[in-house]
Amino acid sequence: MESAGLENTGTESSGLENTGTERGAAPGRFPFPYTPYRIQEQFMQALYGALEAGRVGIFESPTGTGKSLSLICGALSWLRDWEEKRRREEERLLAQDGLSSQRARPDSADTAPVSPTRDPDWVTAFVQNKEERDRVDRLKEEHIRRKKREDSLEKIRHNVQLKYAAKRKRCEEDEAKRLLQLSKEALSQGAAEGALDQLDHNEEELILAEYESDDEKKAVSGLEEDDDDLEEEHVTKIYYCSRTHSQLSQFVREVQKSPFGKDTRLVSLGSRQNLCVNEEVRRLGALQLINDRCMEMQKNKHEKKSDEENEGKKRRVSRTVCPFYSYEQMQFLRDEVLVEVKDIEQLVSLGRETKACPYYGSRFAIPAAQLVVLPYQMLLHEPTRNAAGIKLKDQVVIIDEAHNLIDTITCIHSAEVSGSQLCCAHSQLSQYMERYRKRLKAKNLMYIKQILYLLERFVAMLGGNVNQNPGCQAVSQTGTVLKSINDFLFQSQTDNINLFKVQRYCEKSLISRKLFGFMERYGGPASAVKINKENQKLTGLQNFLLTLQQGSDKEGTPQSPPVEAEHDQLRAASPLMQIEGFLSALTNANQDGRVILNRQGTVGQSSLKFLLLNPAVHFAKVVEECRAVIIAGGTMQPVADFREQLLCCAGVDPARIVEFSCGHVIPPENILPIILCSGPSNQQLEFTYQTRDLPQMMDETGRILCNLCNVIPGGVVCFFPSYEYEKQVYGHWEQTGLLSRLSAKKKIFQEPKKASQVEQVLVEYAKCIKRCSQTGGQMTGALLLSVVGGKMSEGINFSDDLGRCVIMVGMPYPNIRSPELQEKMTWLDKTMPRAAGQAPSRVLIENLCMKAVNQSIGRAIRHQKDFASILLLDHRYARPAIFNKLPQWIRERTQVKPAFGSAFAELRKVRTHHTLCPATNTVPHCPHLDFFKPSL
Numbered sequence: 001m002e003s004a005g006l007e008n009t010g011t012e013s014s015g016l017e018n019t020g021t022e023r024g025a026a027p028g029r030f031p032f033p034y035t036p037y038r039i040q041e042q043f044m045q046a047l048y049g050a051l052e053a054g055r056v057g058i059f060e061s062p063t064g065t066g067k068s069l070s071l072i073c074g075a076l077s078w079l080r081d082w083e084e085k086r087r088r089e090e091e092r093l094l095a096q097d098g099l100s101s102q103r104a105r106p107d108s109a110d111t112a113p114v115s116p117t118r119d120p121d122w123v124t125a126f127v128q129n130k131e132e133r134d135r136v137d138r139l140k141e142e143h144i145r146r147k148k149r150e151d152s153l154e155k156i157r158h159n160v161q162l163k164y165a166a167k168r169k170r171c172e173e174d175e176a177k178r179l180l181q182l183s184k185e186a187l188s189q190g191a192a193e194g195a196l197d198q199l200d201h202n203e204e205e206l207i208l209a210e211y212e213s214d215d216e217k218k219a220v221s222g223l224e225e226d227d228d229d230l231e232e233e234h235v236t237k238i239y240y241c242s243r244t245h246s247q248l249s250q251f252v253r254e255v256q257k258s259p260f261g262k263d264t265r266l267v268s269l270g271s272r273q274n275l276c277v278n279e280e281v282r283r284l285g286a287l288q289l290i291n292d293r294c295m296e297m298q299k300n301k302h303e304k305k306s307d308e309e310n311e312g313k314k315r316r317v318s319r320t321v322c323p324f325y326s327y328e329q330m331q332f333l334r335d336e337v338l339v340e341v342k343d344i345e346q347l348v349s350l351g352r353e354t355k356a357c358p359y360y361g362s363r364f365a366i367p368a369a370q371l372v373v374l375p376y377q378m379l380l381h382e383p384t385r386n387a388a389g390i391k392l393k394d395q396v397v398i399i400d401e402a403h404n405l406i407d408t409i410t411c412i413h414s415a416e417v418s419g420s421q422l423c424c425a426h427s428q429l430s431q432y433m434e435r436y437r438k439r440l441k442a443k444n445l446m447y448i449k450q451i452l453y454l455l456e457r458f459v460a461m462l463g464g465n466v467n468q469n470p471g472c473q474a475v476s477q478t479g480t481v482l483k484s485i486n487d488f489l490f491q492s493q494t495d496n497i498n499l500f501k502v503q504r505y506c507e508k509s510l511i512s513r514k515l516f517g518f519m520e521r522y523g524g525p526a527s528a529v530k531i532n533k534e535n536q537k538l539t540g541l542q543n544f545l546l547t548l549q550q551g552s553d554k555e556g557t558p559q560s561p562p563v564e565a566e567h568d569q570l571r572a573a574s575p576l577m578q579i580e581g582f583l584s585a586l587t588n589a590n591q592d593g594r595v596i597l598n599r600q601g602t603v604g605q606s607s608l609k610f611l612l613l614n615p616a617v618h619f620a621k622v623v624e625e626c627r628a629v630i631i632a633g634g635t636m637q638p639v640a641d642f643r644e645q646l647l648c649c650a651g652v653d654p655a656r657i658v659e660f661s662c663g664h665v666i667p668p669e670n671i672l673p674i675i676l677c678s679g680p681s682n683q684q685l686e687f688t689y690q691t692r693d694l695p696q697m698m699d700e701t702g703r704i705l706c707n708l709c710n711v712i713p714g715g716v717v718c719f720f721p722s723y724e725y726e727k728q729v730y731g732h733w734e735q736t737g738l739l740s741r742l743s744a745k746k747k748i749f750q751e752p753k754k755a756s757q758v759e760q761v762l763v764e765y766a767k768c769i770k771r772c773s774q775t776g777g778q779m780t781g782a783l784l785l786s787v788v789g790g791k792m793s794e795g796i797n798f799s800d801d802l803g804r805c806v807i808m809v810g811m812p813y814p815n816i817r818s819p820e821l822q823e824k825m826t827w828l829d830k831t832m833p834r835a836a837g838q839a840p841s842r843v844l845i846e847n848l849c850m851k852a853v854n855q856s857i858g859r860a861i862r863h864q865k866d867f868a869s870i871l872l873l874d875h876r877y878a879r880p881a882i883f884n885k886l887p888q889w890i891r892e893r894t895q896v897k898p899a900f901g902s903a904f905a906e907l908r909k910v911r912t913h914h915t916l917c918p919a920t921n922t923v924p925h926c927p928h929l930d931f932f933k934p935s936l
Contacts, residue, residue, distance in 0.1 A: 030073050031259035037864075039662040040066050044074030046660040047630065051078040051396055056629045056652050058643070060636040060661040062889055064862045068254045071398060071632060075238050076260045079370060079396075082236060206517050207436055208444045208509050236627075239372045239390070241379045242400045243408070245274055245344060248373050251400070252343035255371070266341045267365040269374040269388060274344055275359040277351045278322055288577040292513030294359075297322040299510075324357040333361035338368055363389055381412050382621065392625040403633045403851060406646055409615035415582040419462050420604040421575035423470040426455040429576065432518050447505045450497055455579070457492040464603030473603040480819045481597045482611075485586055488595040499587050506580045516574040585610035592617050594823050611820050613827045616649030623652050635854040636661070638847045638885040644832060644840075664889040670867035672906060673857075673894040675883075677875035679704050680900045685873050687721070687810025698729050701809055702738035704873065704900070705783070709745040711908055712869065714781045714801030715769045716746060719788050719856045721812040723753060726785055729809075746783035751792050758791045769801050788812040788852045792859075799862035805869045805907075806860045811876055813849045838881070850885040857890065869907055 030036070030044045043061055047070070050057040061067040242248050252268055255261055272294055273287045281293050297320060333356040336342075342350065351358035366372060366389055378384050379397065399405060433440070433448050440448070459466040464473045489495040506512065585593065592614040599606045612618075623629050631642060639659060647657055664671075678684050679700035691697055709716060720726035730750065733739040742748060749765045752758060768782040781801070786792040789812070798806070814821055825841030832840035853872075860868035870890065876882060878896045886894065897903035 030077050032073050033069070033258055036070070036073075037066065037665050039665065040070045043067070043070040043660065043662055044077070046658075047071065047074035048078045050630060050658050050660075051075065051628045054628050054656075055658045056623055056647060056656050057631065057658045057660060058636055058639050059630055059632040059659075060639075060887070061632070061634065062662075062664045062861070062887065063634040063858060064864070064866065065662065065665050067632065067634060068251055068400075069258060071240075071400065071630075072251075072255055072258050072260065075240075075396065075398060075630075076258075076264060076371070079236065079238060080260075086236075206514055206521070207439050208441075208511060208514055235368060235370065236395065237366075237370060237372055238396045238398060239374065239379060239392070240398045240400065241374050241376050243376055243404075245270065245375070247401060248375065249343045249345065252341065252373055256341050256343075261341055264341060264371055265338045265365075265369045266371040266373065267337050267362050267369040268342065268344050268347055269362055269366075269372060269378055270344050270359075271375070271378075272359050275348060275351070275357075275362070277348060277358060278324055281322070286574075288512070289516060289574065292510055292516070292577075294322070296510055296513055298325060322357065324351065324355060325360065326356060329354055329356035330361040330364055332356060333358065334364040337362060337365045366390065376408050377412055380409055380618065380622070382618065392622060394625075394627045396628050396630070397622060397626050398630045398632060400632050401634075402631045402642075403635055403855065405631060406615050406641060409618055409646075410612045413585065413588070413612045413615070413618055414610055415578075415585040416607055416609040417458075417575070417579050417582045418604065419459060419464060419470045419602070419606045421578055422455050422459045422462075422608075423464070423466055423468075423603070425575040425579055426452060426459070426466045428515055428519055429455070431522075432515055435518070435522075444509070447502065447509070448511075450502055451506075451511075451576075454494055454497065454502070454583070457494050458608060459603065461488070461492045461597060462599060462603050462606040462608065464606075470604035471602055475599045475601060475603060475606055478599050478601065480599070482594045482819055482823050483597065484590055485588065485593055485595060486590045488597075489586070499583055503580070503584050503587060506576075506583070512574055512576040512580060515576055519574075582608065582610060585612075588612065589617065596819060611823065613824060614649065614831075616646050619646055620650035623647065623650050635851075635858050635887055637854055637887050638850055640835065640843065641847050641851075644835070645828075649831075661888050663892070664861065665864045666861055666866060668893055670865075671861060671870070671890070671893055672868075673870040673872070673886075673890050674903050674906065675872045675875075675877040675894060675896045676704070676900065676903050677878065677896070677898045678900060680707060682899070685875055687874055692721075692725065692810055693728070695732065698732045699736065699738070701729065701873065702733050702736070702742070704871075705807070706738065706741050706745075707900075707904060708805060708807070708871070708907065709742060709780070709783060711904075712780075712805045714773065714804040715765065715784065715798065716781070716805045716807065717784045717786055717792075717798055717803050717859065718807040718809065719786050719812075720809050721788055723751075723787050723790070726750070726787055730785065742783060745779060746781055747779065749782060749784045751784070751786040751790050755791055762792075766802060773801060786856075788856050798859045799866055803860040803868055805871065806857050807871045807873065808853055808857060809873050811849050811874050811882075812852050813845060816845065836881075846882065846885065850882065854885075854887055854890075858887070871903075 030041070030048075032040075036044075039061070043059070047057070047059065049055075061070065240251065242251060248268065248270075252266065255264065255266060271287060272281075272290045276282050276290060276294065278294075281290055281297075284290050284293055333350060333354050336350055336354070337347065347358045347362060350356075351361065372390070374388075374390075376399070378388055379390065379399075385392075429448060429452055433445070433452075437445070456466045459470075463475045463477065464470060483491070486495070586595075588610075592612065594611045594613060596609040596611055597606075598609065636642070643654075643657060643659075648654065676685060680703045681700060683696055683700040685697075685700065687697065705716075705718065720729065730739070733742070739748070747768045749761055749768075752761055765782050765784055772779050772781050781804075784792070788808075816822065816825075825844060828840035828844055834840065835843055857870050857872075860866070860870065883891065883894070895903075895906065897906070
């Protein structure tokens with residue numbers, strides 16, 4: 001394949017010689033599965049240049065323009081050329097070293113006498129060349145390791161017998177383990193072990209291990225069994241992350257289809273919830289429970305050896321270990337991952353087949369991988385990133401679907417706990433301490449008492465008493481109060497406790513997991529945890545524990561419907577897991593966040609929430625360490641938020657930031673965006689909070705829809721600012737008869753609030769449109785009433801007949817009365833400069849509104865031959881500050897219509913132009929029903 005090289009527009013950070021050849025932007029210079037669009041070539045060239053120069057890029061490419069393939073082919077072309085340059089540089093240095101070593105053999109007879117007042121020349125030369133020799137030595141070592149890795153993977157790729165041999169060996173080992181276990185069980189029969197200090201047989205595992213110090217050594221990783229051959233720090237990587245599991249799987253499938261699919265070492269990372277193949281652990285459901293159980297089983301495996309050494313002594317109770325955590329099998333899985341590109345589903349299937357853990361097996365593949373695919377949280381949350389072994393130094397990060405990146409970082413680092421959770425955690429932890437007080441070491445008791453004190457003071461800040469039922473304690477002063485972190489800690493009298501140490505203790509001791517196991521065994525039915533049948537009988541101990549609880553669980557949170565079962569299990573069974581997140585959030589710098597005290601009717605209904613104000617502090621390390629960072633999306637406008645709030649606040653030099661936005665692949669006549677300033681009765685369209693509830697505004701909206709539905713075939717999607725307003729307008733239309741007029745032309749569907757019902761509504765909507773287009777008649781399709789920011793404004797494609805017209809009713813400004821938003825606005829006004837005469841808080845409000853609008857109206861055009869109309873119903877869209885925040889490809893084609901008549905005439909022209917398909921002279925219809933990609 002032709003090597004793709006762009007002119008180096010910046011200084012290379014590694015100091016390598018640029019041996020790539022400059023080439024022009026001729027078509028076909030990037031490997032591509034088909035002839036790329038011109039905008040795809042431009043995208044790849046700009047991407048290549050940004051990676052080569054070490055820039056931070058904001059890239060926008062509308063959905064339907066092949067953004068994923070452009071990212072893959074552009075980035076992997078750069079990576080291939082970069083690796084080739086490194087190899088050439090290595091060869092040059094190694095060749096120079098060979099010549100130098102031959103010359104550096106002076107004859108002792110020819111050596112000149114050395115002056116006693118200065119160092120000999122050879123000493124000076126040695127000092128001067130030491131750094132270069134060290135570099136050459138490192139290159140030699142890397143060269144040997146890389147050759148070993150390539151030979152190993154090539155052997156696995158082409159030698160099928162190795163796979164069969166590995167599988168046969170696994171079967172033999174399984175059989176040996178089974179026979180050994182049977183022998184142990186036979187020997188142990190009749191020799192019942194006495195309970196230790198009157199504890200149940202399996203209760204030993206609930207006791208906290210001795211916590212020696214806050215700076216204890218890391219737990220043994222289990223990797224000492226083999227000094228691995230594939231641990232390579234020098235491999236330059238591209239970390240690609242996106243929001244959802246389905247988006248990552250779709251990206252991997254695109255890589256498989258690309259020209260780089262066969263020779264790229266790709267590894268997909270995911271959470272234990274997605275990758276765990278141990279059914280016993282998977283059944284726990286909640287992510288935090290799965291994480292803690294997995295870590296505990298690993299710890300048990302590492303403690304197993306020391307237990308076996310004490311065979312002559314009193315043996316501890318056997319602990320459960322994970323059968324899939326076998327280093328040898330995970331090593332085999334790692335090699336299989338590196339040999340052939342696999343998505344998450346294929347990785348899980350391979351894990352089940354090889355009886356190896358995909359979660360850890362995939363992590364072992366990171367060092368040798370070229371492309372690492374992972375979810376947002378794993379990259380953007382530093383503790384998770386470190387735990388996964390992700391090292392960003394001099395690497396490339398591509399963040400796709402990044403239109404909500406600022407909100408994502410804010411959400412990842414924010415946390416909320418309710419009064420019920422705080423009281424429940426205090427009750428459970430008190431019971432645990434009471435039960436095992438004599439068995440716990442002094443340091444464990446000290447930290448447990450500190451956590452109990454924190455919980456007590458947090459409940460007091462909500463106006464309650466931790467020893468009383470939170471559901472029965474009325475709050476005297478209701479409302480919302482915001483405090484700085486320091487003020488909150490000072491007023492709650494917890495400023496003398498080192499939260500960093502408490503957080504580390506919770507993490508290392510697995511206390512939340514121990515507490516969950518304890519409540520699972522002794523909590524009784526009030527804990528909302530499934531109890532084993534043999535433990536269902538209420539014992540004296542359980543009565544004692546329930547007495548301690550003082551009814552806090554009985555009258556607390558009411559039982560929730562089955563849909564929320566997983567969330568309820570986590571909240572009811574292990575509230576301490578949620579509280580750990582809140583404690584971690586309180587370790588942020590005082591100026592970067594606020595604590596929100598939300599006092600409602602009762603203490604149980606009240607809550608404490610940490611709000612992160614400055615997401616840049618958690619993004620700064622990413623942009624500092626990485627060679628280049630690319631923030632990409634289909635709709636990135638307006639980009640000011642990314643530039644000012646995220647990048648500049650993270651310390652990125654403005655000269656390092658590059659922006660790229662391309663047009664769409666559709667012809668100009670295939671899209672008709674219109675800003676409509678007034679309706680059929682000349683009523684000015686301005687949907688402010690004060691005017692949108694007026695009957696005349698709702699009537700005018702109905703008249704516009706009636707007229708549009710008369711001329712637009714197929715599907716019409718109408719977005720409202722909120723569920724409440726959509727419901728209000730729908731009710732008004734029912735009363736006035738407008739709804740029946742609309743129903744004569746289009747069957748009406750409403751977006752459901754429950755995510756579980758979305759798919760059913762969409763399928764029915766699609767079937768109705770297809771049926772109408774095939775049968776003809778008075779009804780011409782369907783009308784879908786949706787909500788901005790709801791289930792259908794993101795991740796769902798209304799392509800072809802499913803969305804021939806998208807209508808935006810009003811401007812979906814956020815609720816400025818929200819305490820969180822008000823605090824964010826205040827913080828921005830204090831910390832950010834004014835932009836074009838506007839206060840930063842005002843810019844934020846407009847940007848939040850237009851990001852939501854751009855996401856919604858981008859649902860219609862999904863491929864090159866698609867066509868649709870877009871109507872923005874509010875004259876304020878024509879204001880320059882708002883108009884310029886529309887995506888460029890839409891903005892360039894937008895018409896501003898002061899009156900409805902001229903807009904209606906344009907729509908009729910479009911309908912006439914597109915009604916007949918040139919190929920068949922028939923009305924086109926929806927080709928399939930598989931049109932949506934719900935976000936998981």
